[in-house]
Amino acid sequence: MNVAYLGPEATFTHLAVTSCFRNEITAKPYITIPECMDAAMNREVDLAVVPLENAIEGSVNLTIDYLIHEQPLQIVGEIVSPIRQHLLVHPSRKDTWQNIEKIESHPHAIAQCHRFLRQYFKTTPFDYTTSTGAAAKFVSEHPECNMGVIANEMAAKIYQLEIVKEDIHDYDNNYTRFAILQRPNQDAALPVKNQSSVDKTTLMVTLPNDRTGALHQVLSAFAWRQINLSKIESRPTKAGVWDYFFIIDIEMKLDDVLIPGAIAEIEALGCGVKLLGSYSSYLL
């Protein structure tokens, strides 16, 4: 089974894929989130794994927007993985790391280490890259650049960089949720290792235009059934100005009675509802 992931090698997505799936899979790196999702839709791979939300920085908007507007894959699973950020440099600079002139990483990784950077590198500029792995790759290939990179342990190992400062993320309890995506109506079992999981269902809801309290009515349909929502999030529809759709995560698998009943009621109120997936969430 082929699995696309947000590459290059040693990104947090790669780490999540190798930690969650059994060795029998072949993990294939793609450079952007859209390319991962395109690969799943075009049958180049069986599954795509992309970041969905970080507990500190919030949602990865590109994943949600691309799923809603461009490639209607279904969510067939979720991986929740702890995130530890380290400061890495080329081995030749391990004793002079305090003098690095630039720091490279993904914008989320830089944001997660905001306090550390303000304390140690207040005036050092940073460069945003498309992933922590890409930043590590660049620094390993450019020993002449006096740069540091924020990335994970796997990146230090694969790109042979030196960890000079461990656990530089500002907040403990830093986790990232990764979505496991599949073409619609393709229901192969996931080759996951034996690990604990909880059930989830994700819906997208659009509200009728300009109806005061429509969101309140939507939540009522869940509340009186005592259906627990673990998350509700708004995103711009891109169609109208200041028009939003909502992504709602429910803490149970799709059943025959409660969720279908809530969906039917919400639709009867004039809202649009789309089931994005009902799946297991694996905790690493």
Added chain:
Amino acid sequence: MNVAYLGPEATFTHLAVTSCFRNEITAKPYITIPECMDAAMNREVDLAVVPLENAIEGSVNLTIDYLIHEQPLQIVGEIVSPIRQHLLVHPSRKDTWQNIEKIESHPHAIAQCHRFLRQYFKTTPFDYTTSTGAAAKFVSEHPECNMGVIANEMAAKIYQLEIVKEDIHDYDNNYTRFAILQRPNQDAALPVKNQSSVDKTTLMVTLPNDRTGALHQVLSAFAWRQINLSKIESRPTKAGVWDYFFIIDIEMKLDDVLIPGAIAEIEALGCGVKLLGSYSSYLL
């Protein structure tokens, strides 16, 4: 009156400031959103103007998070400005712009032109910068780099770049909301030009831990009073894992009865409520 804005010169924030305020103000560029907000708190300036939300890309999380976690400024106004993106190159490359080898801009600007880039520059890499103005400045100072930049008309004028493709943003109806921020309890009148505005109030609400349906109850307090919400958004608290606070925009100014009544009820339910501002929203 001194106004800090997200610089350098010719960013969309700069354009919003010069369009909304009378000429008597002195606009001062700062390089990052936190630095703008720090300047207002440290009395270096009287007001800070920073981007808050784009109609297509969604909220500028750094602004919201810094306002909540670091610098408790009050929102004293909002500027809503149309966004037009263009492709700019150094004048020496205006006839060979199809051959540029890299595109520089702010991540939001690049995301807003995703379709254009996939059509014209499918394999061209891009570099993220802290603002569209910074990207334009870099390209104007480095004629030897074969680069394009996505930025506004003001950037083309100030940095003497050539607009080679106009209006390359994917979606019409592209607007950005900018927050006008001030130190708490400092109530100077805003030096705005004569322009249309609507009233708004913004609240931050935190929910009690693990209470099913608490958000539903919060919305009930507004719904039964027929208080119209223009937006509700969740952000991670950064304290717990998968714990969120909510930013709620109300379509009216703070009154003596309805909003205070709703706030009192929400607090009685065990939620935290903080008034972030009650202000005029100016439409450019």
